[in-house]
Every structure is written in C-alpha cells, then in structure tokens.
Amino acid sequence: MNTQPIQNYYPDELSYCYGCGRLNEHGHQIKSYWQGEETVARYMPKDYHIAIPGYVYGGLIASLIDCHGTGTAALASYKAEEREPDTLPAFRFVTASLQVDFLKPTPLGVELELRGKIVELKGRKVISEITVSANNEICARGKVVAVQMPENFMNQDK
C-alpha cells in the first residue's frame, strides 16, 4: 500500500488550502497517510495556538479534523478503486459538514496525532471519524462528511 501523504498528490492548483495545502506557506500543511486500516496525520501546534494558557485552541483542532477528513476521503476513494494517488482522475474533497466533540482539554506543547476511520463511502460522499490525541490520550473526536469537489471547481482552476 502507498503510505505517502495524499496531499503530495493534490493537483498544484488545489494545493493552497490553509489547512493542508503543500503550497500555502502560511498554512498548517498537514499530511494524511495510511497506517494499516487507519489514516494518520500529525501536527505540532504553535505556541500561540492557545485557548486558555496551556491548552490548544479548539478552532485549530476543528481545522485539523476538517482537513484530515477530506484527506482521508481522498485516500479511501483511491483505495476503493484500487488506484494509486498519482493516477487520474484526481480525487479532491470538500467538507459538507463537520462535528467535533471536545472531550478534554488538549495540552499545548506536544505533537497531536489524528487518526481517521472510514464510516461510509458511497458515490461522491465519504464519511469519516477522526480522533485527536495528545500524549496517547484522545482529547477530541470528530466526524467529517466530505463530498467530492464539483468538476467545475476543478476545471475553472486549470
């Protein structure tokens, strides 16, 4: 199985996402890849990503879940078609809805680990569940409904 980050294969014109675009120099540039049956991404929050002192800002956690959810959707879609991510047509998803439950305060200063599982893959829609852990403890849990980007979005940027 290809264990390279899916974001490395996004077309250049769709690689400026603040959360996961490899070409957005201001953004988080998260990378989502397979590890067994789960998808994984890691992110080290900046020291200013705080909610209250010592804890990670919930909006950042929601952002990471969002992007890892769309990355997970793309990874799952290639896998379902038994295609490598460098083959065409490219899969690129946007978020239709996002649910985040903040289970406990997330400590700042440690790398966060996101793990994704596919709940449903049907047509152009992929639903995934994502956990966010710090020090091997799950601090937040999310659900992302991702839909394949409309063709006209992809075409207009080419």
Add this chain to the structure above:
Amino acid sequence: MNTQPIQNYYPDELSYCYGCGRLNEHGHQIKSYWQGEETVARYMPKDYHIAIPGYVYGGLIASLIDCHGTGTAALASYKAEEREPDTLPAFRFVTASLQVDFLKPTPLGVELELRGKIVELKGRKVISEITVSANNEICARGKVVAVQMPENFMNQDK
C-alpha cells in the same frame, strides 16, 4: 443594553485565545456583541485563508463559529442575570461540541458576518446557533454547545 464586545471584558489571563483573545497578537481577535436579540461578529479573512482559490478555508469558518459561540454564551449569561459584563464573577465559556454545515462555498475577499441566536441556556451550558454570511448570503451554519469554564481553570491562571 451594553453593545460592547464581550471579549473586551474577559479577564486578561483568559484573553489569549487564538480566535478571540484581544491579547493574542497572532490570532483573529474576533469581537462578539449584541445587536437586538442577536449577537454579531465580523471578520475579514486574510488572503491566505483559502480552501481552493477564491474561497474561504472551512477550518477558519469553524474557528469563527466556535469563538463566536463561546462569546455568545457569555453575553447571554450576563443578560440572563441582568448583569453588566464588567461585574464579577466573570463568565468565560469553553466549547463542548461544535457542528458546522457548509451550505455553499464562501467567497474570499469580503468581510464575513456571524450572527448568533441562543437556543438554550441552562445551568452552566449554553447552546447557540450561528450563521456565517458573505455578501448577505448565508454560507455556513453552526451549532455550539458551550459550557462555563471550570473554576479551577480560572483560578489556576490567576
């Protein structure tokens, strides 16, 4: 009615939130205030807050909803007690859960308007519904369950 932003009254030690802390120089510094029966906040996304070119990053939208939801919760709590926000004890909320539905792509380059309505205020929990509009069109809709910050969080930072 006091129409000043609630974030102006947060205690200094709880004013470093990346989304709404007035003392976080890297953050969004959003301001939530009453306008009639609704709460309002405005934010102009930066040009690098993109999802795909021309549209606002969903993680930013989720972040703004999150912070405006906790601000709305604090505003509603003072109102329920018929207290001004410069009176003690201070109300400061954290997010327990966040739901965001992205209804249509949000254009980049215009100021976003968030509007909040109280759905439920019960004990230490406040539920609000938040819309995000661009050019007077609702692009995203969120629901925030906010809970009053535990006393030990507030005490340990004093």
